[in-house]
Amino acid sequence: MDAHESVTELIGNTPLLRLRMPGGGRGPAVYGKLEYLSVGGSVKDRIGLRMIEQAERDGLLLPGGTVVEASSGNTGLGLALVAATKGYRAVVVVTDRVSGEKVAALRAFGAEVVFKPAGVPREHPEHPFNAAARIAEETPGGWCAGQYDNPANPEAHYLTTGPEIWRQTEGRITHLVSCVGTGGTISGTGRYLKEVSGGSVQVIGADPASSVYSGGDGRPYFIEAAGHWRHPETVEDVWPRSYHQDVVDRVLPVADRDSVLTVRRLAREQGLLVGGSSGTAVAAARQVAAEAPEEAVVVVILPDSGRQYLSKYFDDTWLLRLGFLDGDESGARVGDAVAATVRERPVPYLNGRTTVADALAALQNRRDGGEQAVLPAGPCPAGPGRRPTAPELAGSVVLDGLRAAVETGRAALGDPVGDHLAAPLPQFGSGEPAEAALAELADSGVDTAVVLHDGHAVALICSAELRACLPVGKSRRP
Ligand SMILES: Cc1ncc(COP(=O)(O)O)c(C=O)c1O
Numbered sequence: 001m002d003a004h005e006s007v008t009e010l011i012g013n014t015p016l017l018r019l020r021m022p023g024g025g026r027g028p029a030v031y032g033k034l035e036y037l038s039v040g041g042s043v044k045d046r047i048g049l050r051m052i053e054q055a056e057r058d059g060l061l062l063p064g065g066t067v068v069e070a071s072s073g074n075t076g077l078g079l080a081l082v083a084a085t086k087g088y089r090a091v092v093v094v095t096d097r098v099s100g101e102k103v104a105a106l107r108a109f110g111a112e113v114v115f116k117p118a119g120v121p122r123e124h125p126e127h128p129f130n131a132a133a134r135i136a137e138e139t140p141g142g143w144c145a146g147q148y149d150n151p152a153n154p155e156a157h158y159l160t161t162g163p164e165i166w167r168q169t170e171g172r173i174t175h176l177v178s179c180v181g182t183g184g185t186i187s188g189t190g191r192y193l194k195e196v197s198g199g200s201v202q203v204i205g206a207d208p209a210s211s212v213y214s215g216g217d218g219r220p221y222f223i224e225a226a227g228h229w230r231h232p233e234t235v236e237d238v239w240p241r242s243y244h245q246d247v248v249d250r251v252l253p254v255a256d257r258d259s260v261l262t263v264r265r266l267a268r269e270q271g272l273l274v275g276g277s278s279g280t281a282v283a284a285a286r287q288v289a290a291e292a293p294e295e296a297v298v299v300v301i302l303p304d305s306g307r308q309y310l311s312k313y314f315d316d317t318w319l320l321r322l323g324f325l326d327g328d329e330s331g332a333r334v335g336d337a338v339a340a341t342v343r344e345r346p347v348p349y350l351n352g353r354t355t356v357a358d359a360l361a362a363l364q365n366r367r368d369g370g371e372q373a374v375l376p377a378g379p380c381p382a383g384p385g386r387r388p389t390a391p392e393l394a395g396s397v398v399l400d401g402l403r404a405a406v407e408t409g410r411a412a413l414g415d416p417v418g419d420h421l422a423a424p425l426p427q428f429g430s431g432e433p434a435e436a437a438l439a440e441l442a443d444s445g446v447d448t449a450v451v452l453h454d455g456h457a458v459a460l461i462c463s464a465e466l467r468a469c470l471p472v473g474k475s476r477r478p
Contacts, residue, residue: 260276
């Protein structure tokens with residue numbers, strides 16, 4: 001019979017699909033490697049299997065043991081599915097920004113999901129990496145997979161993804177394009193392809209624009225699982241050992257808007273429902289193809305399915321609220337009010353480690369008539385059903401509130417201001433209708449909001465500025 005004995009035999013061996021690229025068939029062929037067709041739904045099934053089998057060989061994981069991992073979801077899923085088939089318990093530590101669909105899938109495989117806050121520095125004991133290591137240590141028979149530093153991660157791709165692509169393209173691949181998260185995919189696949197081609201295959205990383213891998217400033221971004229952001233309070237920024245930079249020829253930055261619009265188009269125009277990092281990778285592949293000779297063969301890794309992100313990249317309201325899309329309604333938009341604001345009010349950031357005394361001084365210097373607010377960077381949770389918020393906005397500091405805290409002894413001048421944050425200010429996407437934003441701002445109890453464009457805070461705005469951009473009849477309303 002043509003049948004398999006174990007679900008793990010259905011990991012990998014994913015197909016290549018020729019992607020339609022701009023240019024109507026002219027230019028190099030670009031093939032997507034459809035990792036969502038692996039049995040667990042992502043590229044990470046491969047490393048789930050490899051890391052567990054290696055740990056068994058090394059005697060680190062014994063029968064009845066517990067597999068622990070900090071994961072944005074896919075590696076957790078890959079590990080959970082392999083653990084399920086082998087009778088291990090699985091504990092997956094995720095941040096509270098991970099999509100709800102991924103969490104539900106983890107639980108479906110019987111994994112326990114532990115939530116940790118997304119916006120903490122690497123050194124913080126509650127950082128998912130530290131929490132996972134601690135759980136593994138405290139659990140009898142516990143083993144932490146540690147994909148960021150585990151050699152079995154790139155090795156899985158060296159042994160499977162690379163040879164598959166070489167075989168599928170009959171050795172004609174000239175360019176590999178892959179996102180870089182832990183770096184395992186690009187390092188293992190790229191190393192194999194470079195070796196087998198005598199060094200001729202070009203290996204190109206695709207990276208969210210503010211990720212540090214492509215030289216960004218480390219601000220958080222909206223593409224799950226790709227890139228590397230840096231919390232402003234992280235003291236030492238450690239890059240994963242699974243990322244072998246020597247294999248990578250260059251890393252291209254891709255704006256979140258480009259990634260998001262690309263995955264939406266792949267679904268609508270090519271029937272391909274893939275996740276946000278696939279959008280990043282395809283956008284980079286488009287650039288690679290535009291610069292490559294006609295006879296080049298570009299392979300781009302599409303790590304997972306769009307089904308996990310239906311409430312994000314494929315949800316118009318989510319995108320509208322973060323400033324990635326404009327609303328359908330005619331009439332003034334929040335972004336018009338920003339453009340019309342005579343006095344520019346850029347978002348004043350403070351680092352959470354700044355002392356209360358320095359924060360007060362900065363706020364006093366900036367006082368310019370409107371309610372004043374400063375927003376330390378660092379992700380904050382976006383719970384289901386709530387408005388999505390920019391990951392870089394952890395909270396707000398309002399001059400009067402901070403002064404009152406000092407006067408009443410709740411805050412000391414030497415305290416880090418991050419310990420005295422007020423709730424984040426209301427946030428509106430630049431394409432949202434101004435009138436609705438005005439009404440929501442009135443209900444919020446504060447008079448200052450943050451305007452988001454492409455997921456980032458671009459301006460502070462108050463109700464008078466919003467009202468001023470409405471047609472005369474409406475602007476007169478209180
Ligand atoms: C959806 C998605 N895209 C991209 C990546 C990056 O792959 P790697 O960690 O191998 O660099 C991951 C890794 O978790 C992922 O889950």
